Amino acid sequence: MKISIIGSGKVGSALFGRLVAAGHDVRYGARSEREHSMPIADAAAWADVVIVATPAKAVLEVLHEIAPLMDGKVLIDAVNSVSAVVEGYATSTHAFQSLLPSAHIAKCFNTVGYETMADPTYGDERADMFMAGDSAQAKEVAHQLALDCGFAECHDVGGSNRYVALENMAIIWISLAMGQGKGRSFAWKLLKK
Numbered sequence: 001m002k003i004s005i006i007g008s009g010k011v012g013s014a015l016f017g018r019l020v021a022a023g024h025d026v027r028y029g030a031r032s033e034r035e036h037s038m039p040i041a042d043a044a045a046w047a048d049v050v051i052v053a054t055p056a057k058a059v060l061e062v063l064h065e066i067a068p069l070m071d072g073k074v075l076i077d078a079v080n081s082v083s084a085v086v087e088g089y090a091t092s093t094h095a096f097q098s099l100l101p102s103a104h105i106a107k108c109f110n111t112v113g114y115e116t117m118a119d120p121t122y123g124d125e126r127a128d129m130f131m132a133g134d135s136a137q138a139k140e141v142a143h144q145l146a147l148d149c150g151f152a153e154c155h156d157v158g159g160s161n162r163y164v165a166l167e168n169m170a171i172i173w174i175s176l177a178m179g180q181g182k183g184r185s186f187a188w189k190l191l192k193k
Helices: 010-021 040-046 056-069 092-099 114-118 136-148 160-179
Strands: 002-006 025-029 049-052 074-077 104-108 129-132 154-156
Touching: 002 010, 002 040, 010 025, 010 114, 010 136, 025 040, 040 056, 049 056, 049 136, 056 092, 074 092, 074 136, 092 104, 092 160, 104 136, 129 136, 129 160, 136 154
Parallel strands: 002 025, 002 049, 049 074, 074 104, 129 154
Antiparallel strands: 104 129
16 A cells, blocks of 8 residues: 655654555655655655644645645544644544545544554553544555554544544543653553453
């Protein structure tokens, strides 16, 4: 699968490494030159799947740049707008959905820190990932990519009405990691009896 990751920060880099290791053809879409990168618009045009992993304040700018290139493509939103909410939308995914109506969109890869995305293994266990969206096609891709990244499972929490719930999971993770001093080395796991 040809995958462009828009954003080459810690989350984008962690996903890049895992997806390359899984055998995908991956490029960064970035403003500055870096190995395996191309301009954002070129990266969106080239890819089958676009993962957006930018800071929240850059979402609308990226969206306008890639909008003409996303017809029928899968977009996975890995952004959290918990520290800087951009005016005009509840979550970054709602913005993508309203401005890219012909793209297949899901939210995923936003509920844990980049360290877990780089290595979701915790002893004998592997962390779980979560996704939401109205597009069955986008969720099928997100599910497969989460498994390819090494997560034990990628749980479907519902449609677009659950985007905010996923951002709230991120807020809980951040509150525990930084606010409560638990550090960044923990993740979510759905346990069943």
